[in-house]
Amino acid sequence: LTSERYEVQRLPFAHVSDRDLSFFECLMPGGVITDEDELKPFNVDWLKTVRGYSKVLLKPRTTVEVSEVLRYCNERNLAVNPQGGNTGLVGGSVPVFDEIILSTALMNKIISFDSVSGILVCQAGCILENLNHYLEQQDFIMPLDLAAKGSCHIGGNVATNAGGLRLLRYGSLRGTVLGLEAVLADGSILNCLASLRKDNTGYDLKQLFIGSEGTLGIVTAVSILCPQKPKAVNLAFLGCPSFSQVLRTFTTCKGMLGEILSAYEFMDNECMELVKRHLKLVNPVAESPFYVLIETSGSNSAHDEEKLSNFLEHVMATNLVADGTLASEDKKIKMLWALRERITEALACDGYIYKYDISLPVDKLYDLVTDLRARLGRSARSVVGYGHLGDGNLHLNITAESYSHSLQEAIEPYVYEWTSQYCGSISAEHGLGFKKKHYIHYSKPREAILLMQQFKAMLDPKGILNPYKTLPVKAE
Ligand code: FAD
Ligand code: MLT
Ligand code: ZN
Known part of the structure; x- marks a missing residue:
């Protein structure tokens, strides 16, 4: 069980009752899944390393439905796990205990595309590859591309601030996402879906949600600047x-x-x-x-x-x-x-994966792999390095026949200390999710973590949105 391996205790959220199910069923008929077999793939992550035991999957189609769900869950103190394509690599996309899974799978409508400005507005559940196919017909492309494109949702990409294979050219989603709509924990709808290249009116609130991994709000729609398809x-x-x-x-x-x-x-x-x-x-x-x-x-x-x-x-x-x-x-x-x-896929065939996603000064990038290979010797099956060198981003992956606590202890916190020594990032593009939240201090100062916790407390006072993820709780 995830909770045993990671020593985490369930927080005192309410348990889903029959009355809750009736409310959801009435709100979105057909969009409430409780069948155990149907729920299985939504409870386990892509790497098959963490597993929750949620008993309810909700599939809203509209922002208003998401808003009604969150308003209700907040009042009832029910925890909610937002989920897109469930391709996240840090255990953030699946419940830890029995959190309600809110999937954006049916929120897959394109709202508008302007072929002069290249601005696409769509719902959060659109699959990245489908968006790219749609745009290619109009001689445009998405500004991001990654191997999980056939499954990941644009909302999940924004929630993780995914980098991928085109970042070197088109920059990060922090630049290409022009606006977004998000539903806050209390159900209020924040419409920051502007489609403007320039807008310096007050704080840029959308940036708070980009990379917040479902802990501050549920992204329901995005407006994104798309480049012309290269000839x-x-x-x-x-x-x-x-x-x-x-x-x-x-x-x-x-x-x-x-x-x-x-x-x-x-x-x-x-x-x-x-x-x-x-x-x-x-x-x-x-x-x-x-x-x-x-x-x-x-x-x-x-x-x-x-x-x-x-x-x-x-x-x-x-x-x-x-x-x-x-x-x-x-x-x-x-x-x-x-x-x-397809390296990620090949690694999954090789055994249990210890996955690290590090930013370092490029001249130090591969030293970490060489060092780990020597340190772990025959206790690891493979120790490999690959990644987005143009972005200073190394993917260090270690495989072994199965999970071993002693191997984990030989790797962590060693990898994080090594990274911190060169002022690197312990999560360059995958986020912190469930697996890495305790290591945030290797890359961020105490004051920054405190401010993040204050933002979380302000936007989600009951902590119902993606609990156990991204930030350590205040007392830690
Ligand atoms: P999920 O996995 O479902 O969720 C990820 C996180 O976002 C979770 O914390 C979830 O709660 C939250 N979330 C999802 N949707 C929403 C929403 N609408 N509102 C609020 N929160 C939400 N990442 C990279 O950065 N670069 C890569 O090159 C890359 N390549 C990958 C290749 C493979 C083969 C795989 C399996 C993964 C790869 N990833 C990569 C990981 C990456 O994070 C995801 O693929 C993608 O961005 C996640 O999108 P998703 O829809 O699957 O989100
Ligand atoms: C990649 O660049 O291939 C992805 O981030 C996935 C991974 O790290 O394996
Ligand atoms: Zn990557």
């Missing part, structure tokens, strides 16, 4: 002999590719071994200690291809890169992206 996309997949060559290739690539660079990702050879072994993918270049995936997005394919092949020639001539391949056709582009995007 030409090209990819390079390269093998590098060492991590310092990965870094020098990055500097060279920024200089030579400039404005068309849209992604710079890296993975080590241990990751390559995992995608080959578990997913039967094929390494398209000669085996190397590191691989780099570079994407360009531009408006002139001949011009971009020429730039990319000049770059490849240069990095090979200067021995920064040992081998490489280029792609401009869709099929090969997808094949090369799969090598990087």
